[in-house]
Structures are given as C-alpha cells and as structure tokens.
C-alpha cells in the first residue's frame with residue numbers, strides 16, 4: 001500500500017510571530033503564520049503594503065529572527081543556530097535576488113556569478129554554472145562589468161548568482177520591481193525555468209499580479225496573517241482576488 005506524503009519543504013515557518021517594537025507602538029508584523037514552501041515549486045507571496053510579506057521572507061531566509069515560533073531551511077531550525085552557523089547556512093543553502101540587483105560593481109559578470117562559491121572556497125560544479133550562464137543568456141557578457149549591462153541583464157546575473165551554489169531555496173524580493181515589463185518577463189521566465197526544468201525552489205515576494213502569475217502557487221497575506229492561497233494562478237485571477245480583498249476591507 002502506498003501512503004501519500006506531503007511534498008518535502010525546502011523552507012517553512014511554524015506558528016511564526018514577529019513583533020516590532022514594544023508597548024503601545026508594538027507592531028505584530030506576523031501573527032501565527034504557518035507556511036511551507038515545497039521543494040521544486042515556485043511560490044509567490046502577495047498582499048497589501050504592510051501585510052508582512054518582507055518580514056515573512058526575511059524570517060524564513062534567516063535574515064531576521066522571529067519573536068516566537070520556528071523557521072526551518074530543510075530540517076535545520078534557524079533559531080537553533082549561532083550567528084556564525086546562520087551566516088554559513090545563508091551562504092551555502094540559500095540564494096537571494098533583490099530588487100536592486102546588488103551586484104559587485106568592480107567584478108565581472110563571471111566573477112559576480114561565482115562570488116558566493118568563491119567566498120565559500122567551493123569550486124562549484126563547472127557544468128552547472130556553464131548551463132546557468134546559457135540559461136540566463138550571458139555567455140557573450142561574461143567579462144563585462146555590471147555598469148556595462150542593462151537592468152534586465154544585471155538581474156539575470158543576479159539570478160545566475162543566486163542559483164550558482166544549488167541552494168535549497170532562492171528567495172526573490174520584488175525581482176522585477178526595477179525592470180520594464182519585457183525584461184521583467186524574461187527574469188520571471190528564468191525563475192520559472194529554474195524551478196520546472198532544473199528542479200529548483202523559488203519563493204518570491206511581489207506586488208505585481210503579472211509576476212505572481214508565473215508562480216505555481218500564490219499565498220496572500222493581510223495584517224500579518226495568511227488569508228488565502230491560489231494554485232496555478234494567472235495574472236487576471238490574482239488581480240480579481242486582490243480586488244476582492246480591497247472590497248472586504
């Protein structure tokens with residue numbers, strides 16, 4: 001007899017509470033959130049401004065700590081790690097893509113892509129990095145500096161860098177926020193291909209229903225709580241759902 005098992009979580013938070021400040025001005029940015037980000041899936045997090053999206057991402061990724069509850073990358077509980085182990089975990093098992101690209105201006109494209117591996121003293125898998133360079137379409141730009149690239153190209157470097165060490169999960173914070181719609185669509189296509197063709201895991205915070213439409217599932221936050229989720233989203237359905245929240249509140 002076979003038993004259905006839940007997909008393995010690349011990252012998750014359990015009963016996650018985050019309170020900023022104290023006393024009368026305390027803000028409950030996360031209010032008992034349980035979320036699992038399954039391995040091999042592309043999950044988007046949406047919600048109104050101030051709903052806790054960035055807080056959730058930062059706590060799940062080990063960039064910030066929870067007030068109570070637990071955050072895990074794979075089976076590793078982040079709260080149990082000292083600062084040094086947490087830094088190593090972020091470097092070796094988590095990838096990041098930020099709105100502002102965050103490339104090192106003095107390094108070439110090739111050097112930026114392998115930077116996390118170089119810092120870790122890892123050689124990385126040459127074939128994997130080569131495949132990534134082709135996927136992101138930067139083979140003829142490898143010796144350029146970021147300032148010689150368009151915004152879309154810079155974000156494609158950041159995407160390749162995020163996946164270079166085959167992390168358990170890549171967190172992307174508004175990855176298309178600084179891009180025109182065409183470059184944004186390319187970057188979203190790359191994130192989707194990494195998940196579907198290269199068996200990677202992506203968690204993306206976005207305001208943009210079109211971006212969320214590239215994900216396998218969208219989670220909706222409001223007032224620090226998980227209020228809804230949508231499988232196989234399209235931009236139109238996400239937009240309708242967001243409008244429904246606005247009417248309700």
Ligand SMILES: Nc1ncnc2c1ncn2[C@@H]1O[C@H](COP(=O)(O)OP(=O)(O)OP(=O)(O)O)[C@@H](O)[C@H]1O
Pocket residue numbers: 020021027028029047048049050051052053054055056
């Ligand atoms: N460092 C901080 N100190 C105090 N309050 C904070 C801090 N960071 C976030 N908050 C508050 O926590 C709540 C959630 O913020 P968060 O940035 O997670 O929301 P968000 O959904 O990502 O918003 P946005 O879409 O505007 O980026 C907000 O009320 C915000 O003002």
